[in-house]
Amino acid sequence: MYKTKSGEEIFIIDGHVHLWDASPENIKNIHGKQFIDCFFGYHSALSPPEQVWTAEKFAKYGVEQMEKDLFIDGPDDMAIMNPTYLKDFYKNGFNTIEQNAVLKKRNPDRIILNGAFDPRDGEGGLEALHAQAEIYKIKGVKLYTAEWKGNSRGYKLSDPEAYKYLETAEKLGIKNIHVHKGPTIIPLDRDAFDVADIDHCATDFPNLNFIVEHCGLPRLDDFCWIAVQESNVFGGLAVVLPFIHSRPGYFAKVMSELLFWLGEDKILFGSDYGIWTPRWLVEKFMAFELPDELVQETGKQLTLDIKKKILGGNAARIYGVDIEAQKAKLRHAEMAVA
Amino acid sequence: MTVTNQARIDEVRAALDRVTDPELDESVVELNFITGIDVAGGDVSVTFRLPTYWCAANFSYLMASDMRDAVAVLPWVEKVAVVLDDHMFVDTINDGVAAGKDFADAFPTEAQMDLSGIRLNFGLKSFERRQEALLRHLLAEGFEPSVILQLTVDGLARVSLNEEGRKLRARYLERRPLAGPLPAAFVSRDGTEIAPDTLTAYLRNVRRVGLNAEFNGALCRGLLAARYGEAPAVLPAEPGLIDFLRMAPPPAQRV
Structure with missing residues (x-):
C-alpha cells in the first residue's frame, strides 16, 4: 500500500516480477552467465546508485528478500509473477512457475501466478497448458517470442501454431497474454522487436488481453501505432519506468506519448523485480509531474487518478481483482513470512 | 608510431564516424563502440564492442560490414579487418564479414531477409x-x-x-x-x-x-x-x- 501525503491509500499491483535463480550452480553455459550479466547491466545502469545490489545478491535473492522488497519495505499489495524458463541456459530453468509457486503458497492473497507456453511444443505443450490451468488456476501467461528452441530462433504470435494455443488459453479462461516485446534475448531478423504479430492476434482474439511488456522497446514507435488501433492491447511499463530516475525528461515524453496513443486505461505498472525494486519506482512515479509544455501539447495529464489506474486499477480490471474486497482481505490476513 | 600512421588512424576514425548504429542513428564512434584502430602500411584492423552479448545479430552484422566498407574506400587502404568482441555470434559475424558474405549466407538457418x-x-x-x-x-x-x-x-x-x-x-x-x-x-x-x-x-x-x-x-x-x-x-x-x-x-x- 502506498499512502499519499494526504493519507490516501493507493492499491499497488506490480504487473511484472520474477523470482529467479542464476546462481553459479544453476548456470548451464556461457549464455546463462551472459544473460544474468545483461540483466545486471540493466539493474546497475538504471537504478539510483544507493539501490544497486552486488552481483552475487542479484544472481539469487531468494523468497524472503523478495517478500521484504515487495510487500514489507516496498509498496506492492499484489504482484503478478511471470515465469521465464530459459532451460537451455539454466539447469533447473531461470524462473519457472514451480519456483514462483513457492511465493504464491506463502502469500496466496498477494501473488497472481502466471504460466507460460511455447507454440513450438506441439500437442505436449497444449497438455502442459491444461495442467497449469488446473493446478495453478492461472489467468495469464508470459510469452517470449524470441526464445531459442532447437534450431528455431523464435516465433510469431500470428503463426498458426500460436493460434491453437491462444484458442486453448481462451477456453481455459486464461485471458491475459503478456508478451515480451522488449530489449531481448537473441533476436535475429525473425525478431522479437517486431510487434506486428500482436496487431493480428489482438484483432482475431478480441476476448483476450495482450499486454506488451516493455511497451515494445526498442520499437516503441511501432507499438504505439498498433496499440492505438486495438482496444485489447496494453503496455507494461517495466524497463520504461526506471528512466524516471536517470532520464526524467525522456521519461516524461514517453509517458506523454503512451497516454496519448494508448490512453490511461491501458498502461500497467511493473517493477521487473529483481531488476528493480518497486519502492523507489513507485515513490518517484507518485512524485512525478509532466512538464506543462508537454501537457499543453498533447492535452494529456498524469493526474492522481491516472496514476492510481496505472499502479493498480488497470491490472485489477483485467485480472478481476476487486480492490476494496482485496484490501479488506489483506488487512485480515497476516503475511505468512517464515 | 609514425606521424603518417597517426594521420591514417585519424582518417580511419573519421571514416568510422560516418557509420551509424541503425537503431540509434548515431555514430559508432560517438557511441564508444570502437575499441581499437591499428594501421600497418595499407592494412587496417578495427575492433569494436556492443552494449550486450545479445545485441541483434542483424544489426551487429550491418555495422561490421558498414565499417569495413567505410574504411575500404580510403585510397591507401589495401586490407581491412573488422573484429567484433564479446558477442554471442563473434565467430559467425567476424568470419562472415571477413569473407564478404551476405548476412543471409553467414546465418543460413536463421536469417530470412537480407540486410537491405x-x-x-x-x-x-x-x-x-x-x-x-x-x-x-x-x-x-x-x-x-x-x-x-x-x-x-x-x-x-x-x-x-x-x-x-x-x-x-x-x-x-x-x-x-x-x-x-x-x-x-x-x-x-x-x-x-x-x-x-x-x-x-x-x-x-x-x-x-x-x-x-x-x-x-x-x-x-x-x-x-x-x-x-x-x-x-x-x-x-x-x-x-x-x-x-x-x-x-x-x-x-x-x-
Whole structure:
C-alpha cells in the first residue's frame, strides 16, 4: 500500500516480477552467465546508485528478500509473477512457475501466478497448458517470442501454431497474454522487436488481453501505432519506468506519448523485480509531474487518478481483482513470512 | 608510431564516424563502440564492442560490414579487418564479414531477409527523425509552413541558416533520397506531399520515431558503460525548455 501525503491509500499491483535463480550452480553455459550479466547491466545502469545490489545478491535473492522488497519495505499489495524458463541456459530453468509457486503458497492473497507456453511444443505443450490451468488456476501467461528452441530462433504470435494455443488459453479462461516485446534475448531478423504479430492476434482474439511488456522497446514507435488501433492491447511499463530516475525528461515524453496513443486505461505498472525494486519506482512515479509544455501539447495529464489506474486499477480490471474486497482481505490476513 | 600512421588512424576514425548504429542513428564512434584502430602500411584492423552479448545479430552484422566498407574506400587502404568482441555470434559475424558474405549466407538457418530490407526500414526511420529535427528548427526560426513545404532540395540548400540549422540540414539531406522522388525537399516516408495545415499532426506522428531512438540511445549507453565498468559516453543533452517550445505550434510567422 502506498499512502499519499494526504493519507490516501493507493492499491499497488506490480504487473511484472520474477523470482529467479542464476546462481553459479544453476548456470548451464556461457549464455546463462551472459544473460544474468545483461540483466545486471540493466539493474546497475538504471537504478539510483544507493539501490544497486552486488552481483552475487542479484544472481539469487531468494523468497524472503523478495517478500521484504515487495510487500514489507516496498509498496506492492499484489504482484503478478511471470515465469521465464530459459532451460537451455539454466539447469533447473531461470524462473519457472514451480519456483514462483513457492511465493504464491506463502502469500496466496498477494501473488497472481502466471504460466507460460511455447507454440513450438506441439500437442505436449497444449497438455502442459491444461495442467497449469488446473493446478495453478492461472489467468495469464508470459510469452517470449524470441526464445531459442532447437534450431528455431523464435516465433510469431500470428503463426498458426500460436493460434491453437491462444484458442486453448481462451477456453481455459486464461485471458491475459503478456508478451515480451522488449530489449531481448537473441533476436535475429525473425525478431522479437517486431510487434506486428500482436496487431493480428489482438484483432482475431478480441476476448483476450495482450499486454506488451516493455511497451515494445526498442520499437516503441511501432507499438504505439498498433496499440492505438486495438482496444485489447496494453503496455507494461517495466524497463520504461526506471528512466524516471536517470532520464526524467525522456521519461516524461514517453509517458506523454503512451497516454496519448494508448490512453490511461491501458498502461500497467511493473517493477521487473529483481531488476528493480518497486519502492523507489513507485515513490518517484507518485512524485512525478509532466512538464506543462508537454501537457499543453498533447492535452494529456498524469493526474492522481491516472496514476492510481496505472499502479493498480488497470491490472485489477483485467485480472478481476476487486480492490476494496482485496484490501479488506489483506488487512485480515497476516503475511505468512517464515 | 609514425606521424603518417597517426594521420591514417585519424582518417580511419573519421571514416568510422560516418557509420551509424541503425537503431540509434548515431555514430559508432560517438557511441564508444570502437575499441581499437591499428594501421600497418595499407592494412587496417578495427575492433569494436556492443552494449550486450545479445545485441541483434542483424544489426551487429550491418555495422561490421558498414565499417569495413567505410574504411575500404580510403585510397591507401589495401586490407581491412573488422573484429567484433564479446558477442554471442563473434565467430559467425567476424568470419562472415571477413569473407564478404551476405548476412543471409553467414546465418543460413536463421536469417530470412537480407540486410537491405532492414537497412531501408531503419534508413526511413532515420529520415523521419532527421526531418523532424530540421522542420522543428525551421519553424522555430519563424519560417512559415507553406513556405517550408514548397521548397525543393536545391531551394532548401540555399536557405540561409545558423550553424545548428546547417548541421541538421546536412544530416537530413543525406537521408532524403530514401523517401520518394525529388525534387521536393519535404515529403513523408512514402514520398507523398505534406500539406501545410497537417504539418502539426504530421510532426506529432513522426516524433515517436525520434523519441524511440533517443530512448534506446540512453539505454544502450547505460548498458555499455555498466558492462565495461566505465562512465557512460556523453549523452546528447536532455531536451530543455527550448525543445518544448519548438514542439508548440509555430507562432505568427514571417514569410
